[in-house]
Amino acid sequence: MSTEKFEGELVARVTTALLQQRPGLDVGSLARLPGGHSGLTYRLETGEGPLVIKSVPEGQKAIGRHDMLRQARMISALAPTGMPVPAIVATDETEPAWFAMELVAGESLEPVLDSPEVPAELAAARMLRAAEILPALHDVPLDKVPVDADPLTPRDELARWARTMAAVPPQLVPDADRLHDLLAGSVPAAVTPTLVHGDYRLGNLLCNGTEPAALIDWEIWSVGDPRVELGWFLVFADGTNFPGVGRDVPGLPTADELVSAYAADGRAVDELAWFNALGRYKMAAIMGHNLRRHLEGRHHDPDQEKLPDTIRRLIETGLSISS
Known part of the structure; x- marks a missing residue:
């Protein structure tokens, strides 16, 4: 048709x-x-x-x-x-x-990646606010939502993205195996599972000014460890993670400031370095997958050719965090 x-x-x-x-x-x-x-x-x-x-x-x-x-x-x-x-x-x-x-009115832009550029002060306020409201998502009672699978443990999450990484030619993701082995050798014990959006970041949060209006793109929601979500969110708090495709935004909250905002009520965020490294491994796997599809002619997108430096940077910093 x-x-x-x-x-x-x-x-x-x-x-x-x-x-x-x-x-x-x-x-x-x-x-x-x-x-x-x-x-x-x-x-x-x-x-x-x-x-x-x-x-x-x-x-x-x-x-x-x-x-x-x-x-x-x-x-x-x-x-x-x-x-x-x-x-x-x-x-x-x-x-x-x-x-x-x-269609909810609002702006959903990733400050370190998307165009047009978000003014630095506004980007910082939005990111901090996103960290502040994330606990409300993780506190949603699971008996109020349509849970349809067993909770994913941190080891399950690593295995999930390792399957994506395994489909990428090794030369596109140098040292990915070493990062995987470091992560696999130090998997934290799971905490009480919560609802997890799966791609929580400003690019999926429609905002009016600094206030979130709607969290969108729920295609990979699951029930799992809330630290997986927080680790992924932190990847987007530093433009230096994306050389060649992103930008450094001055004044963005630091990872420590975002974690403090998320855990302002005293909730535990133990062993977060592992989840921060997992977020980088996940992003490298996704980017490597997209680059492979372009190079094979399955989805023509010349912008994918800008990804190698970012993929290397994500893996390098993931190794640094995990070591």
Whole structure:
């Protein structure tokens, strides 16, 4: 099926569902939104304001990050908890499945990576605020959300990203094996599992000024060790982690300041250096995977050729933290 036909049928299905809820609603055009790798994402204009539509691509199985309805179920469950999430407007389980949610006004930019550049003072305030609200996510009662798998331990998380790393040619990720062995030899004991977003960072947090308006992109949520989330978040607090693709933003909170903001209520964050190194290993694995796909011609994106210095830097600093 052509893209035009697929999108035309999607508009028709979405329109039918929305009119069942809101007879007479004016439903307009559909526009593909850039970025992201979890299915297809569109902006849909309606007479009551724009919506975001997320759909499983034609022919793609609705599993893993492509399971749109798993995302929708989690977002819906979080709405009554006070976590800032978009409102789910409609869902459709018919293949290819899709869901519609409100388009929340706000800016979701990673200060050390994205363009346009975020003013340094605003970037610092947003990052600190993101650390302050993260405990609320980890405190969501698990009996209030649609848990569908056993909790992931720190060793499970390492194994998960080791599988991604194993698919990358070793020359693209020098010393990755050595970092893996250091991590594997010192895995911390798991703490009480919590809800984990999986990609918690400013690039996935819509903000109005300094205040978070919505946490988006729930495609890899899980239940696991909350320190995994914090370690990943810290990777994005230092622009020197991304030579060639990022920038140094003066005045960003230090890792210690962000951890202090997260743990202001006294919650434990023991052995965080291991999780900080794991975050760097994870990012190196993801970047190595994307670079491999480009070099093999599977997904042409010349920007991926800027990644080698960043991959090396992430692994080098991960080794330094782990040693």
